[in-house]
Amino acid sequence: MAGPLNWFSQIAAVTKFGLMSIPQRRGSVAATIFGVAGVVLVFVGVLSIATGFRRAMTASGSPDAVIILRSGADTEMVSGFSREETRVIADAPGLARDARGPLASAELFVIVNLPKRSTGTDANVPLRGVEGAAISVRDDLKITAGRMFEWGKNEVIVGVGAARAFDGLEVGGSVKVGSAHWPVVGVFTANGGVAESEIWTDARVLQDAYHRGDSFQSVYARLASPNSYQSFKDALTTNPRLNVKVERQSEHFAEQSTALTTLITTLGFLIATLMAVGAVFGALNTMYSAVASRTREIATLRALGFGRGAILVAMMIESLLVALVGGAIGGAAAFLAFNNFHAATMNWQSFSQVTFAFAVTPALLGQGIAWATAIGLLGGLFPALQAARLPIAAALRET
Amino acid sequence: MKFFPLIWRNLTRKKLRTSLTLLTIMVAFVLFGILCAVREALVGGVALAGADRLIVRHKVSIIQMLPESYQARIARIPGVAAVTHQTWFGGTYQDPKNFFMQNPVEPEAFMAMFPEFILPPEQMKAWLATRTGAIVGRKTAERFHWKIGDKIPIMSPIWLRKTWEFDLVGIYDGAKKGTDTTSMFFRYDYFDESRQAQNWGAGQVGWYTIRVKDPAQAAEVAKLVDREFENSPYETKTEPEGAFAQGFANQIGNITAIVSGILAAVFFTILLVTGSTMSQAIRDRIGELGVLKAIGFTNGRLLSLVLAESCLLTVLGGGLGLALAALVTAGGDPTGGMLPMFRLPGSDVLVGIFISLALGLVTGALPALQAMRLRVADAVRRI
Numbered sequence A: 001m002a003g004p005l006n007w008f009s010q011i012a013a014v015t016k017f018g019l020m021s022i023p024q025r026r027g028s029v030a031a032t033i034f035g036v037a038g039v040v041l042v043f044v045g046v047l048s049i050a051t052g053f054r055r056a057m058t059a060s061g062s063p064d065a066v067i068i069l070r071s072g073a074d075t076e077m078v079s080g081f082s083r084e085e086t087r088v089i090a091d092a093p094g095l096a097r098d099a100r101g102p103l104a105s106a107e108l109f110v111i112v113n114l115p116k117r118s119t120g121t122d123a124n125v126p127l128r129g130v131e132g133a134a135i136s137v138r139d140d141l142k143i144t145a146g147r148m149f150e151w152g153k154n155e156v157i158v159g160v161g162a163a164r165a166f167d168g169l170e171v172g173g174s175v176k177v178g179s180a181h182w183p184v185v186g187v188f189t190a191n192g193g194v195a196e197s198e199i200w201t202d203a204r205v206l207q208d209a210y211h212r213g214d215s216f217q218s219v220y221a222r223l224a225s226p227n228s229y230q231s232f233k234d235a236l237t238t239n240p241r242l243n244v245k246v247e248r249q250s251e252h253f254a255e256q257s258t259a260l261t262t263l264i265t266t267l268g269f270l271i272a273t274l275m276a277v278g279a280v281f282g283a284l285n286t287m288y289s290a291v292a293s294r295t296r297e298i299a300t301l302r303a304l305g306f307g308r309g310a311i312l313v314a315m316m317i318e319s320l321l322v323a324l325v326g327g328a329i330g331g332a333a334a335f336l337a338f339n340n341f342h343a344a345t346m347n348w349q350s351f352s353q354v355t356f357a358f359a360v361t362p363a364l365l366g367q368g369i370a371w372a373t374a375i376g377l378l379g380g381l382f383p384a385l386q387a388a389r390l391p392i393a394a395a396l397r398e399t
Numbered sequence B: 001m002k003f004f005p006l007i008w009r010n011l012t013r014k015k016l017r018t019s020l021t022l023l024t025i026m027v028a029f030v031l032f033g034i035l036c037a038v039r040e041a042l043v044g045g046v047a048l049a050g051a052d053r054l055i056v057r058h059k060v061s062i063i064q065m066l067p068e069s070y071q072a073r074i075a076r077i078p079g080v081a082a083v084t085h086q087t088w089f090g091g092t093y094q095d096p097k098n099f100f101m102q103n104p105v106e107p108e109a110f111m112a113m114f115p116e117f118i119l120p121p122e123q124m125k126a127w128l129a130t131r132t133g134a135i136v137g138r139k140t141a142e143r144f145h146w147k148i149g150d151k152i153p154i155m156s157p158i159w160l161r162k163t164w165e166f167d168l169v170g171i172y173d174g175a176k177k178g179t180d181t182t183s184m185f186f187r188y189d190y191f192d193e194s195r196q197a198q199n200w201g202a203g204q205v206g207w208y209t210i211r212v213k214d215p216a217q218a219a220e221v222a223k224l225v226d227r228e229f230e231n232s233p234y235e236t237k238t239e240p241e242g243a244f245a246q247g248f249a250n251q252i253g254n255i256t257a258i259v260s261g262i263l264a265a266v267f268f269t270i271l272l273v274t275g276s277t278m279s280q281a282i283r284d285r286i287g288e289l290g291v292l293k294a295i296g297f298t299n300g301r302l303l304s305l306v307l308a309e310s311c312l313l314t315v316l317g318g319g320l321g322l323a324l325a326a327l328v329t330a331g332g333d334p335t336g337g338m339l340p341m342f343r344l345p346g347s348d349v350l351v352g353i354f355i356s357l358a359l360g361l362v363t364g365a366l367p368a369l370q371a372m373r374l375r376v377a378d379a380v381r382r383i
Helices: A004-020 A022-058 A083-090 A160-165 A203-209 A226-237 A249-293 A295-304 A308-338 A362-388 A392-397 B004-013 B015-048 B070-075 B107-113 B121-129 B138-144 B188-198 B215-228 B241-252 B255-284 B286-294 B299-330 B346-373 B376-381
Strands: A065-070 A104-115 A122-130 A142-146 A156-159 A174-177 A180-189 A199-202 A218-222 A244-248 A342-347 A352-357 B053-058 B080-086 B102-105 B133-137 B151-156 B162-174 B184-187 B207-212 B236-240
Touching (some): A004 A295, A022 A308, A065 A226, A083 A104, A083 A218, A104 A203, A122 A203, A122 B241, A156 A160, A160 A180, A244 A249, A249 A308, A249 A362, A249 B255, A295 A308, A342 B241, B004 B015, B053 B215, B053 B241, B107 B184, B121 B162, B236 B241
Parallel strands (some): A156 A180, B133 B162
Antiparallel strands (some): A065 A218, A104 A122, B133 B184
């Protein structure tokens, strides 16, 4: 009686034979390995764009950081407040305070054209006018080079992403707004968040330069505690003097990233699916030729008493191993080529550039390996079935 | 041609292997077709841009407006044949997700500037007679099932923050295949009167389009326009329509590079798979090739037989794949508004056929050389 141990040793033996015969078929095996590697590389590469973009958009904002816009406005671009309105908002209950008053910054959001370093053509770079509380209403905003701009002066500080992506944005450089050059005096980081794509200056300075009178577009604020969100929101939305909507900063930016991440993810899956279909055909070809070249060997084993199941499993294992090697190569190549690759793209909602870094995450690599596994299993199944079903007598006679 | 039956028989001798290879190649070309359509959707505007048109915008950024009074000053600049303006309205129909562009324009000047939009004369007449009239492109009209005579409510969060109502008086078509027919245009006089009534942004327009008398002079006219408004509160930046569209596409990223990168990975993969199959197929038949040589086939003939076989396979797969891609992309924009120009251009189909031929030559080259170099005695002994 063939016990389970015997069965496993049969599988091990057939698998070993199979793997040992790989050097004889190295051409087609290599083709399969690189085929699978190609699928995983492209899949992980494309999706790392979406992951990186989403990460940049959602890195901004702990649960107590909120943004207030005019009701009906999806983005700061189409929102608008007068100074009185921003004062009413800042005075609402539930906001955190420091020595200078409530932690609320009324801000102006416009764009300025600057050449992108990668293409040399003009891009819409976000230019933000802020008030004193701007740094404390955001998470982990730090000046890493130079200094903060002086209030009331035509000076700017730039996010590290913007400094990397656009021409002239380094300490000592300058931004041309109208006929004036505004010197860049500092560079800041914001925990990888969307603020890193922006240029900041004093809101009042920006109001003058853009002929905006005494108006703003949004208010960024920090709550006394995450729990006061609902009461703060209710206080503002029921105030007859205001017509606003309140959102957590994290939710606001996550919402803005949905369209692009969905588009990229869909495209990534479509490409990967089509490529995977191609790779499955490649794997099928390889395994069929493996079975064909080993027909007599398999028939001999069967004649010696090896079971159909053992042959089947062993062939599947071989196919799976080949695919996994391909998957590992593809994943490693994607990580080396794309992880932390800096790019900038258009955020259509705010009509301005967002800088981000491609992110090859462990989850993404896991998905890539899952693709490789699926290709290996699908590509191995039919040839393995064929091998297991070989009629022994006829197969022994084959040349 | 008389060897076609031989080539065909060779291909069909192992039907499973051939069909699998064929399917692999086909899949690669479906992907090629779809990616070309995506690229076309994102950068296609560049090729469609009029060579004799310039775009004038605010120098600091396109979101800043220019005075309407610039129109007359631009018209007086030497080399300018015509000028008209548009303004970003940024409205939404029912749901913010239903994105399409709506711009207030001066109907007659606008239609003269953009001959790629074709509107039946009686609809043009109706537009000129209806102050609240609007025209819309065929694609958007079909998307929302609008008919002439419908009242279209558009909510604008920018302009007066109210819902504007327009009377649909015309539906325009594109003169060329790639012309974007998703936008809606309505009358600037109606738009500006409403702004005047609310004392909000009246007399401000988004950007100007200029037609130059001689396309060769375009760069100089652009310089003259920018010089005209130098040191004014509203300085301008003037560039050819094509450069403007290219710059806009570059804002998304280097799309051509990304698409080429993906396609390179795809074709490299396919090259490996097909190449290894072809070598395998030739190796299986070394004996026969030896016999062919023995009965007088020349080296050159054997080479071309093998190459013809691999090219037949790849061109067949490529053709099927491109046909399937054409079918898939014929449905138009799959995202509902984000990619209005999603289509597979004929030139890319030609490139695809060329690539499939090249793929056949490259994958067939090694096995064909092997076949050519066979020594009859060695080959026949293998039988």
